[in-house]
Amino acid sequence: MENWRDKVFYHIYPLGMCGAPRRNDFCSPAGNGLALLARHIPRLLSLGINALYIGPLFESSSHGYDTVDYYHVDRRLGNNNDLKELVRVLHENGIAVILDGVFNHTGRDFFAFKDIKEKREKSPYANWYSNINFSQNNECNDGFSYEGWAGHNSLAKLNLGCREVRDHLLGAVQYWIEEFSIDGLRLDAANVISVDFLRELSSFSKHLKNPFWLMGEIVAGDYRSLAHEGCLDSVTNYELYKSLWSSFHDQNIYELSWTLKRECAGDGLYPDIALYNFADNQDVNRIASALNDQAHLFPLYGALFCAPGIPSIYYGSEYGIYGKRGAYDDYELRLAWEDRWSESNLGKDLFNTICLFSKLRRESDALKNGNYTELLVDYDQLFAFARETDNETIAVVINASPEKKECILKNGKIGNSQWIDLLSEEKFAAKNNTLKMEVYPSWLRILKRS
Numbered sequence: 205m206e207n208w209r210d211k212v213f214y215h216i217y218p219l220g221m222c223g224a225p226r227r228n229d230f231c232s233p234a235g236n237g238l239a240l241l242a243r244h245i246p247r248l249l250s251l252g253i254n255a256l257y258i259g260p261l262f263e264s265s266s267h268g269y270d271t272v273d274y275y276h277v278d279r280r281l282g283n284n285n286d287l288k289e290l291v292r293v294l295h296e297n298g299i300a301v302i303l304d305g306v307f308n309h310t311g312r313d314f315f316a317f318k319d320i321k322e323k324r325e326k327s328p329y330a331n332w333y334s335n336i337n338f339s340q341n342n343e344c345n346d347g348f349s350y351e352g353w354a355g356h357n358s359l360a361k362l363n364l365g366c367r368e369v370r371d372h373l374l375g376a377v378q379y380w381i382e383e384f385s386i387d388g389l390r391l392d393a394a395n396v397i398s399v400d401f402l403r404e405l406s407s408f409s410k411h412l413k414n415p416f417w418l419m420g421e422i423v424a425g426d427y428r429s430l431a432h433e434g435c436l437d438s439v440t441n442y443e444l445y446k447s448l449w450s451s452f453h454d455q456n457i458y459e460l461s462w463t464l465k466r467e468c469a470g471d472g473l474y475p476d477i478a479l480y481n482f483a484d485n486q487d488v489n490r491i492a493s494a495l496n497d498q499a500h501l502f503p504l505y506g507a508l509f510c511a512p513g514i515p516s517i518y519y520g521s522e523y524g525i526y527g528k529r530g531a532y533d534d535y536e537l538r539l540a541w542e543d544r545w546s547e548s549n550l551g552k553d554l555f556n557t558i559c560l561f562s563k564l565r566r567e568s569d570a571l572k573n574g575n576y577t578e579l580l581v582d583y584d585q586l587f588a589f590a591r592e593t594d595n596e597t598i599a600v601v602i603n604a605s606p607e608k609k610e611c612i613l614k615n616g617k618i619g620n621s622q623w624i625d626l627l628s629e630e631k632f633a634a635k636n637n638t639l640k641m642e643v644y645p646s647w648l649r650i651l652k653r654s
Contacts (some may be wrong), residue, residue, distance in 0.1 A: 208417055208437065209478045209572045211255040212509075212562050213516035216241070217486040218261045218540025219268050221519055224280035230313075238282035242293050242540075251555075252562030253520060255300040257390055258492040259486060263288065264565075267534075268304070269392060270358055270596025284383065289648055292386050299616055302378060302417065305389040307373050308397050309352070309359040312344070317360055323345055332369050334361040334615055344523060353393060353505065364401045374408050381412045394420025394430055394439070396512065402435050419480050431477045441479040441513060443467065447543055449491060452500040457604045460507065463587065468512040470577040477576070479513040481539035483521065486538055490518075490527035498524060499646035500552060503602050506648045509561040510591065510600045512576050522558050523551035564626050570596040578613050585609050586643070597653040599623070603643035613639040623651045 218224075222237025238261070248256070260268030263276045276286050291301045310317060313407055316329035319621050324330070324347065333350050340349035342357055353359040362369050380386050388410070391397065402420070411418045419438040420430045431435045447463035450456070467474050482490040483504060486615050492498060525534040528643040545551055565571045574591035583588045585604035588611065590597060591631055597617065617640045623632045625641075627650055632641050643649055 206350055207573070208255075208514055210566075212252050212255050212304075212542075212565070213255045213514060214251065214253040214481070214519065215257045215259070215482070215516050216519045217538045218281055219259075219278070220486070220535070221541050221558055222281055223540030224278070226535075228264060228272070228278065228280055230272075232276075233402075234279045234283045234286070234382070235281055236286075236583040237280070238277065238286040238290050241290055245293065245297050245299070249297060250518065250559055252559065252566050254298055254397060255387075256294060257302040257516065258304065260304045260306055260307075260392075265313045265358075269306050269309075270313070271306050271309075272311050272313045273315075275379055276371070282520040288384050290516065291386065295385065300382075300387040300417075301421070303384075303386050304387040304392055305377070306392045307362065307364070307464050308393040309361045312358060312360060313526075314360070315542060320348070323379075324348065327375045329368075331366050332363055332630050334363045353396070357537075364398050368371075370401060370404065374405065377405065377409055378412060381409065381416070384392075386415075387415075387418065388437075388551070389416030391418065391420045391436070394436065395425060396423040399430065399435060402430065405652065406435055427474055427477065427479065427485060431474075431479075438478055438480050438514065441467075441481045444479070444481050444513070445483065445488070447495040448504055450638075452504055452604055453495055454495070455585060455604065456483065457585050457587045457602070458581055461578060461589075463586050464511060464576065467579050469578070470575060471575075474530075475512070480512040480516060481508055481511060482516040482518065483508055484518045485516075485535065486518070487529075487538070489529060490525060490537065491521055491526045493528050495525045497646065499606075500604065501550075501554055503648045504603060505554070505644055506561055506600070506650070507602060509558075509565045510571055510598070510648075510650060512574075512591070516566070516640045517558065518654040520545055522555050523548070523552075524554045554627065568596065568598060568626075569593050574598065577617065578615070579613050580611065584609055588613055590615075590617055592617070599639075599651040599653070601641070601643055603645060603647055603652065606645050608644055610642050619653075624654055626650045627651055 219555045263273035263278045264270050277284050316332045319329050320327045338348045342349045349360040418436045420436045423442050427439045431439045447459045450458035476652040484580045570591040570593050574593045577590045579588040586603040590599050618634045621634050
């Protein structure tokens with residue numbers, strides 16, 4: 205069984221990153237966006253990336269989550285052969301590939317929905333969508349009503365209790381595994397998909413390919429309701445996401461401390477689940493836009509790479525680019541790639557620093573697999589925790605303040621021992637379970653006990 209805690213993810217939203225047209229005309233020749241993505245592989249390898257999560261890329265009407273055809277790549281990005289070749293090259297470079305599985309709803313241009321519009325009750329697909337009522341109407345004047353995801357009629361909710369619907373979706377998954385050799389799925393809106401279907405999907409996909417990783421999008425609630433044996437392997441850790449940005453934005457490092465203890469400590473809620481951790485994604489403000497002080501990007505990403513779970517970088521944010529949600533759209537979060545992002549001083553420094561964090565994590569069994577213990581949190585915005593395995597102990601000390609701070613760690617794990625800062629190579633000696641050091645403003649130390 206593959207250990208997904210060893211992964212460092214890179215997340216792309218392909219329609220945005222590749223600069224695709226915002227609407228699909230369903231007649232233009234295939235684009236070349238997917239074919240061009242391979243040029244990013246050297247940069248991904250520099251970041252220590254060994255897993256790529258590619259957002260929605262199958263034929264859709266607009267933003268990718270309004271699926272029209274689960275069996276064909278969106279023509280605005282390319283064709284099926286382009287995806288097959290991209291996955292092949294990524295695999296050659298040791299990068300696993302995770303695709304977006306949008307199984308809760310389809311777009312209104314999906315063949316089954318169009319057939320219902322034409323034939324109404326006589327359509328063989330009349331049972332494919334949730335809560336269809338032919339005695340009512342809707343805002344699109346279809347002559348019937350139906351359930352839309354979160355009230356959006358553009359995203360018609362599938363009836364996953366219908367066997368034919370399940371077979372169609374599972375057939376698509378089988379096709380993706382056999383044709384493209386994908387390694388897993390991120391399941392959109394997993395918190396509103398029946399656990400019964402997720403269990404069937406897990407059994408079905410893992411029978412075809414094992415290991416096969418399933419991660420669900422869940423914004424709030426009990427992560428263990430979906431991430432458990434026979435269901436999903438992981439879920440999106442929105443709780444840690446929120447505490448990361450707001451701890452630094454509000455200068456309240458206690459929030460980050462509280463979240464990590466709640467989730468990851470030995471008596472926490474999820475110490476055994478490798479949660480999918482992120483600083484931003486296609487649905488939330490870019491992390492650089494969420495902070496008051498850009499210097500905080502450095503300790504924030506340090507915390508992301510040192511915390512338990514699986515770290516992920518959203519494309520472009522490794523250069524500190526900006527982007528905020530609009531009043532009616534998310535286009536600023538899903539920008540077309542620009543090579544100039546790497547040219548700013550912030551971009552160069554942040555990219556190189558994330559490369560270093562990723563390297564240290566990759567080389568440390570404790571940072572990937574170790575248990576979690578809080579060592580210190582105080583009003584001076586100092587926060588420290590330990591990651592430990594039988595063979596290695598790492599202490600992470602974060603200074604979220606704008607001033608240099610002295611940190612004194614007193615804990616039984618410190619002992620009378622020697623420590624080296626893996627970032628600066630400075631050495632420190634601990635005596636009587638006490639370790640003293642200074643930590644630079646908006647920075648951290650990653651200390652290894654020797």
